[in-house]
Amino acid sequence: MKLRLILTSLLVACAFSASEAKDYKYQTVEGDPMHTRIYTLDNGLKVYLSVNKVKPRIQTYIAVRTGSRNDPAETTGLAHYLEHLMFKGTQQFGTSDYQAELPFLNDIERRYEAYRKLTNPLARKRAYHEIDSVSGLAARYNIPNEYDKLMSGIGSEGSNAYTSNDVTCYVENIPANEVDNWAKVQADRFRNMVIRGFHTELEAVYEEYNIGLAQDSRKLFQALMAKLYPTHPYGTQSTIGLGEHLKNPSITNIKNYFNRYYVPNNVAVCMAGDLNPDEVIATIDRYFGSWKKSETLSRPEYAPLPPITAPQDTTVLGQEAENVYLGWRFPAGRELSSDTLDVIGSLLSNGHAGLLDLDLNQKMKVQAAFAGTDAMCDYAGFVVGGMPKQGQTLEEVRALLLQEVDKLKRGEFSDELLPSVINNYKRDFYKSLDDNENRADQFVNAFINGEDWQQHVGKLGRISKMTKAGIVAFANKYLNDNYVCVYKKQGNDTTIRKVEKPAITPIPTNNDKHSAFLQQVLASKPAPIQPQFLDFSKDLTKASTRRGLPVVYKQNTTDGLFTLQFRYPIGTETNPLMDYAAGYLDFLGTDKLSNEQIKQQFYRLACDYSFSQSADMFTVTLSGLNEKLPEALGLLEHLMQNAKADKQAYSQYVDLVLKGRADAKTNQRSNYRALTDYGMYGAYNPTRNIPSEQKLRQGAPEELTALMKNLRNHAQTVLYYGPSALKKLNKLITKEHPTPKQLLKTDASTRRYTLQATPENEVWIAPYDAKNIYMMQLHNQxxxxxxxxxxxxxxxxxxxxxxxxxxxxxxxxxxxxxxxxxxxxxxxxxxxxxxxxxxxxxxxxxxxxxxxxxxxxxxxxxxxxxxxxxxxxxxxxxxxxxxxxxxxxxxxxxxxxxxxxxxxxxxxxxxxxxxxxxxxxxxxxxxxxxxxxKAYRYLILGDEKNLDLKSLEKIASVKRMSTEEIFGY
Structure with missing residues (x-):
């Protein structure tokens, strides 16, 4: 679940701007820290622009207000498949001769319409073979990936797109001097999309569908949506679509869908970065302005859903770890109720001091618990979820989650919690302004959900005025027995049916061809951006504390945020127990403060701390409001130096660790990571280099607290970015982080993870029951x-x-x-x-x-x-x-x-x-x-019963590895 980002509240003002010979009206909101300009062209196209000159690049999103919600019921997955096809080109690019190609494309479309009506397997196979043959003829003119060549040529990064319930969005991050070329390509793409390379791209969608079959989280979420929105497309059809619909695609339906929804008055161009708004809007108008608006724009509308009046349960099965979701349905995401839901989500779960955090996660009553809001165009959902500990039932987790919701409804939380939530919203928002992607994402969400920008900007102001009494009243009114519950249990899912492989003749890549359009774009010469390279002698300061600790320093002159980091050369290669010591510390208090008080104080300060360990480094990071740095650093040092070992907490912590290990063995990607680690490094690798269950069970909790306490005695480097002057920082570190004159050096006996050579072909297989395989070919000389x-x-x-x-x-x-x-x-x-x-x-x-x-x-x-x-x-x-x-x-x-x-x-x-x-x-x-x-080590994760072992054995003898072997437990 993703909490929607928030802004400050004030009034709408109108302004005018001149660019070239035309004036462009735009809307602004007073007090908007992003200084957003919102234009509406004559054809209805919305344009959101925000200037941020930190780097000479621009994040661009083109958002279409349509997604799986608008898919025809007989061809679900259509919006998502259209997203894929939008990368195939137009009449101008992606083809060497569109007029010669067109008859074949029309024939393919006609054949698919006939194919989808066939039911006899042999007839379908013959028909698909004919489609494949005609596709081969059409492919003589196709230039695959020419869109990507265009974007690559202008220096774009992150070319991508995504589809969800209400949105299909196209993503590019471009150099600031390439707006003209970007707009030229995108305008042609959105006006003149041509469907080509259909059957091979359909196979990619098949593969995406099959990947999802092994992801229980996807099944769980779809089941939740089905219960919350039983007669609405949010619940009746998934974004990826049904397997039977993927087998029976319709190019005609896709074209009709494109012509209905891909119109300017249903689209927003969202841009943030190093841009001149007057020039950019003129460029967008030049290329998009003649795009004809739809006078009959509409979407399917659905009757209001009947209220949920009693708890409703359902269960889904799969081999991954068990968990449970509870969901409540609310009005549209743009409604003001979503403000309150976001606050309630943070009151319950903020990672530090929420009710779920303190009562369930910190007290280790469950493996994990969370809460959050999913705001969509027609409805919003509020979700609370949890994972069970070893031996705990999902029903018990559900009861614990509901107890915390009831506690919220009774107002049984600290009076400081709501102000802390508001302060952390403020900090997170201002921190997010650094990120152009985040700025543009806010524009997309507002446009898609039909949220007025004035309302969006006013969110933090509204939240700042909320009271505990108001929150409690809202919760009592809406968070009752009107919820749905989905249990994700371990078991064999007999409903899984993978989409089978059709026979496809490879199409030519035609890499010797290019369109005149591509040549024109690549030949353009925008004013070049001059590179700027870091000079470590000028762009940072190297100093040391009074105790001799090396400090790497850079002053923040733009806002009041800081990041302070202590880096120790103690990685998992040196002592893998450090990671467990940090994990255990998260559940402890000190001689003066309880664990709950520590969490509450950090959240009140709007500061975060974290620990991380890599192969050769242990890192302690503190960040937040710089004015709170002295208090936050003092609190962190107090915790690390004075944590009280607790045997009961240690036993519970070990239980959580072991349950997490068991859960990892049920996850496909975790198995693949374990296999590839073994394949790269051998038996001594990051996955396996962990303390055994016996060592954890027999270990003394005091050993872990001592590791954290003694950290400051080791060699270390201090990194700081923030407003404090170096002299002031030096004084603070010397006071709050005292170190001995003689620091401990890294253990010389440290054993590094060493890449294994691959002198000859090898095939290694590890088991995982899924409809697909994960495979790596590794070579190291x-x-x-x-x-x-x-x-x-x-x-x-x-x-x-x-x-x-x-x-x-x-x-x-x-x-x-x-x-x-x-x-x-x-x-x-x-x-x-x-x-x-x-x-x-x-x-x-x-x-x-x-x-x-x-x-x-x-x-x-x-x-x-x-x-x-x-x-x-x-x-x-x-x-x-x-x-x-x-x-x-x-x-x-x-x-x-x-x-x-x-x-x-x-x-x-x-x-x-x-x-x-x-x-x-x-x-x-x-x-x-x-x-x-070269010789390669083939690392394959899959179900051996469905693999072609005879062919693999022709490469090399097959080495079979068990799940226990690759994980080491």
């Missing part, structure tokens, strides 16, 4: 890394396996429909003495495994030579580096990352200069030296 190799490595990844325009994606997904997710990467290490390695990664159906192996082998051993692809990859990387800006705390992180590689300078300047000299020959030589003709 123990090549050492130097910063001089960054350019060729990053360029190779962009060219070969890193995105939608890369070779792997084109060949495995676009041309053959073999996978929804396919990638490859040559990995450069993040620390000195670690090695480079190469891997492929794919998720596909069991019966497509050998097709994927065969195609990957062909690509690896005969890396395609494509000059146009090389030029695009290099151009994209150069523009990305030129428009990148490292700011705020990230400056300090960049410096520390450089030190881990044994250098004290920023390597990206050298990479930028080297990139301009690299040629396609350099890249092909890199492929020849590093991936061609």
């Amino acid at each position: 123990n090549t050492g890394f130097t910063p001089q190799r960054m350019a060729i490595i990053d360029l190779f990844n962009g060219y070969f396996g890193g995105g939608m325009n890369a070779i792997v994606f084109q060949e495995l997904r676009e041309a053959r429909g073999l996978a929804y997710s396919a990638s490859a990467r040559y990995n450069r290490p993040s620390r000195l003495q670690d090695k480079e390695y190469f891997y492929t990664n794919i998720i596909t159906q069991n019966d497509k495994m050998m097709d994927c192996v065969k195609e990957f082998s062909e690509l690896l051993n005969n890396t395609p030579r494509r000059q146009a692809g090389f030029d695009l990859a290099r151009q994209n990387l150069l523009k990305s580096i030129a428009s990148a800006r490292t700011t705020k705390f990230d400056v300090l992180t960049a410096y520390m990352n450089a030190l881990r590689l044994g250098i004290d300078y920023n390597p990206y300047k050298q990479e930028y200069e080297t990139l301009q000299r690299l040629t396609l020959d350099d890249l092909m030589n890199f492929a020849k030296d590093n991936i061609q003709g």
Whole structure:
């Protein structure tokens, strides 16, 4: 569940702006910290613009007010499939000859309409074979991925899209100087979309559907929606759609849907970043202004849902960990009731001092509990959920959750909690202003939910006026027995039916072709953005405390927020117990303060602390309002130095840890991570290097508290970004974080995780019962890394396996429909003495495994030579580096990352200069030296009964690994 972000409240004002020869009216809201301008073009297109010049890039969203809610009942999943097809091009791009291609596209559409009405399996197979044949003829003119080439060419990052109940949204992050090219492409795309490459993209959607079959969280949420909205599309149809509908697609229905909803008066362009609003709106008008509005725009409307008057239960089955959701239905997300729901969500669950946090999570009465709001266009849902401890029933978890809701209704929470919620909203909002994606996301949510911007901006003001009595009254009125309950239990789900693999002839990628439109865009010469590279001698300050601790410092001159970090060279390689000590500390109090009081005080201060451990580092992070830094640091030091070991709490904590381990073994992705860790590092790896159950059971809790207490005695580095002057910071650290003159050094006997060489082909299989497999091909020849190799490595990844325009994606997904997710990467290490390695990664159906192996082998051993692809990859990387800006705390992180590689300078300047000299020959030589003709370790997670073992055995003998072996428990 995602809590909607909030703004301050004030009045709407109108203003005028001139750009070129035309005046554009826009709406603003006084007091809006994002200074949003909202334009409405003559054709009804909404445009939201917000200026943020932190870096010369712009986050762009184009949001269409339609999603699975508007799918025809007989073709569910249509909105989502249309989202995929929007990447296939128009009459101008994605084709070498649209007029020659068009008759075949029309024939394919006609054949699909006939195909979807057939019921005889043999007749359907023959018909699909004919569709495949005609698709091959059409594909002679298709230029797959030309949209991605356009976006890559202008330096866009994060090309993507998403579909939900009410929205389909298209995402690009572009350099600030490419607005004209971006608008030119998008306007053509939204006005003139052409459906091509239909059957191979349908296979990608099949794969996405099959991936979801193994995700119990998706089934759980769909069951909750079905109970909350039983006669509304929110509950009757999922975004991915039904399997039987995916098998029977209709191009005609998709076209009709596109023509109905993809119209300017149903679309918003949302942009935030380094932009000139007057120039940008003129550009958008120039390209989008002639887009004809719909005079008959409408959507299906549904009768109001009858009220829920008594608890309703349902159960779903699956092999992943059990949990339970409770849901209440509320009016539309734009209604003011959502304000109160967001506050109630934080009163119950804020990660620190909510009722669920203090009463259930901190007291370890459940494995985990949460609450939150899901605000949609027609309705909102309020959800409370929990996971059981070992031996606990879902019914018991449900009772505990309801007890906390009842406690809220009785007003049994601290009078300080509501003001703390408000203060944390303020902090989180102002922190979010740094993120252009967050700004643009707020525009999308307001537009899709039909929320007036004045109301959106006024949310924090309204929340600030809420009272405890008002919250309690609201809860008593609405959070009663009018809820639904979904139990997710472990068991065999007999309803799962995967979408079977059809026979598909690969279509050509036509990489030697390009449209005139692509050539025009790539030939344009916008004013270049000059790169700015960090200079560690100027962009940060290196100092030390009075006790000699090294300090890396940068002053925050823009707001009142800080981040303070202590980094210790004590990773899991040195002492994996540190992570458990930090976890245990979260449940303890001190000689002066209870655990509950500590959580409440941190939340009151609007400050957060966290601990994290990697292979070679343990990190303590404190962040929040800088005016509260002294008090927050003192409180954190008090906790770490004075935590009281509690045997009962320790026993309960160990139970939670062991339950979490057991839950991980039921999760597909956790199994894959365990397998790949083993495949990369051998038996001594990050997944397995953990204390055994026996060690945890027999361990003394005082040992863990001592580890946290003694941390300050170890060598460490202090990082700070915030408003405090260095002298003041030095004084504060010396006072609150005293350290001995002689610090403990890192244990010289530390054993590093070491990448295993792959001198010969191997096949390793670990079991997981699912309709798909996860597979990695790993090669490591123990090549050492130097910063001089960054350019060729990053360029190779962009060219070969890193995105939608890369070779792997084109060949495995676009041309053959073999996978929804396919990638490859040559990995450069993040620390000195670690090695480079190469891997492929794919998720596909069991019966497509050998097709994927065969195609990957062909690509690896005969890396395609494509000059146009090389030029695009290099151009994209150069523009990305030129428009990148490292700011705020990230400056300090960049410096520390450089030190881990044994250098004290920023390597990206050298990479930028080297990139301009690299040629396609350099890249092909890199492929020849590093991936061609190499031995690979095949790591496959899947159900052996459904795998082609005979074909795998032709690669190498098969090594079978148990679940217990890859996890180490």
